[in-house]
Amino acid sequence: MAKTDLTYEHGKNLYINLTNECPCSCDFCLRDGGGSIYADNLWYGESEPTKEEFLSDLETRDLLKYEEIVFCGFGEPACRWDDMMWLCDKIKEKGSFLIRINTNGLSDLINERSTAAELDGRVDSISISLNAATPEDYDALCHSSFGLEALPAIIKFTANCVLVVPRVYMTVISTMDEEEIEACRAICKKIGAELVIREYIDKEDDMNGFIKEAGMDVLTAINTRKSIRNFTGEAIGEAELSTILRSGFNAPSARNCRPWDFIVVKNSETMAKIAEACPNMGMINRGADCCVVLCGDLNLSDRDVFLVTDCSAAAENMLLTAHALGLGGVWCHAAHDEQRAFFTELFDLPETVKSVMVLVLGHPAEKPEIPERFDEKHVHHEKYN
Numbered sequence: 001m002a003k004t005d006l007t008y009e010h011g012k013n014l015y016i017n018l019t020n021e022c023p024c025s026c027d028f029c030l031r032d033g034g035g036s037i038y039a040d041n042l043w044y045g046e047s048e049p050t051k052e053e054f055l056s057d058l059e060t061r062d063l064l065k066y067e068e069i070v071f072c073g074f075g076e077p078a079c080r081w082d083d084m085m086w087l088c089d090k091i092k093e094k095g096s097f098l099i100r101i102n103t104n105g106l107s108d109l110i111n112e113r114s115t116a117a118e119l120d121g122r123v124d125s126i127s128i129s130l131n132a133a134t135p136e137d138y139d140a141l142c143h144s145s146f147g148l149e150a151l152p153a154i155i156k157f158t159a160n161c162v163l164v165v166p167r168v169y170m171t172v173i174s175t176m177d178e179e180e181i182e183a184c185r186a187i188c189k190k191i192g193a194e195l196v197i198r199e200y201i202d203k204e205d206d207m208n209g210f211i212k213e214a215g216m217d218v219l220t221a222i223n224t225r226k227s228i229r230n231f232t233g234e235a236i237g238e239a240e241l242s243t244i245l246r247s248g249f250n251a252p253s254a255r256n257c258r259p260w261d262f263i264v265v266k267n268s269e270t271m272a273k274i275a276e277a278c279p280n281m282g283m284i285n286r287g288a289d290c291c292v293v294l295c296g297d298l299n300l301s302d303r304d305v306f307l308v309t310d311c312s313a314a315a316e317n318m319l320l321t322a323h324a325l326g327l328g329g330v331w332c333h334a335a336h337d338e339q340r341a342f343f344t345e346l347f348d349l350p351e352t353v354k355s356v357m358v359l360v361l362g363h364p365a366e367k368p369e370i371p372e373r374f375d376e377k378h379v380h381h382e383k384y385n
């Protein structure tokens with residue numbers, strides 16, 4: 001098994017995996033799945049690192065790089081409350097870094113005292129799992145060792161946090177029914193906390209990391225993808241776009257040169273200019289959200305044919321990913337001399353960077369038929385005839 005991560009990066013944040021202990025056993029807890037989206041291994045086994053070891057780990061990181069430092073791992077950080085407070089102080093001594101705690105809110109019961117006041121000046125935001133609107137529902141879902149006492153204690157802890165922590169929010173998962181979500185909203189309103197509805201992360205999908213939202217296997221994606229040329233005008237989310245781009249970077253490339261430069265264009269004026277200059281990209285004006293101009297750099301792979309083949313592999317990966325995410329797109333040729341000259345001027349491309357194709361992406365406003373294209377007569381075995 002991979003070495004246990006004391007801290008791990010995800011998105012723009014650094015996470016501290018303080019402990020594997022927890023007094024709950026939530027039905028949806030990712031710990032039972034054994035893996036994590038974000039880190040190789042968050043399990044400590046027999047013994048957990050000391051607070052000094054966490055500090056040493058943090059000292060190997062460039063903390064300036066992160067938007068937030070978050071206590072969140074495979075366990076409840078309040079189980080090591082004193083160590084967490086000590087680490088908050090050490091981090092704040094190094095600079096005014098933003099600190100967040102993700103917690104089940106059971107700190108007072110775990111530590112047998114009222115703890116929220118200790119967060120004053122140490123923690124900038126706290127995310128507390130609410131999960132249910134009644135003690136019975138909470139118990140049925142989270143199976144806390146504190147039984148029916150758990151939810152009232154969580155709410156009291158949260159109300160106390162509101163007095164000392166700048167941002168306090170409680171979370172519920174999106175699969176709850178509307179009525180329950182409304183009841184949770186009322187609880188938050190009463191104590192002055194925000195309510196955040198977060199996406200449910202399926203344990204099995206969690207192992208697939210960033211493709212977790214796709215919900216489509218690769219064969220289905222390949223065999224049901226069609227070019228989409230009419231879009232709804234709805235925006236593609238940043239996370240979806242970055243998933244699409246990541247798939248591009250993971251395409252095969254000749255000699256592994258990966259000569260790619262992907263230019264994302266969301267500006268409507270620039271998109272209109274592209275549509276006007278390139279008649280084959282007229283669908284840009286039919287509700288597309290963005291274009292990704294795939295370019296290849298001759299400094300990275302010195303043959304134009306490889307720029308074209310490598311960008312093609314990336315383009316197909318990206319189109320399949322868009323489709324798997326419920327989005328749509330079309331591949332538009334952009335390697336003719338006049339098109340290259342146009343994109344060079346539009347983006348101020350260096351001499352060696354050449355446009356190859358443009359992917360026009362958006363939310364589909366059409367649902368093309370899926371034809372059967374398998375054609376036995378073009379499959380040859382051993383010899384052509």
Ligand SMILES: Cc1cc2nc3c(=O)[nH]c(=O)nc-3n(C[C@H](O)[C@H](O)[C@H](O)COP(=O)(O)O)c2cc1C
Pocket residue numbers: 225226227228229280281330331332333
């Ligand atoms: C190299 C290449 C260039 C293409 N250029 C364009 C284009 O400029 N404009 C366009 O509307 N579609 C373009 N397409 C999309 C094809 O027309 C489309 O893939 C083909 O008709 C098959 O339909 P399907 O993608 O729905 O399976 C291109 C596809 C490829 C592979």
Ligand code: SF4
Pocket residue numbers: 022023024025026028029030031074075076104142
């Ligand atoms: S409170 Fe968090 S760590 Fe504990 S069981 Fe529930 S989801 Fe897992």
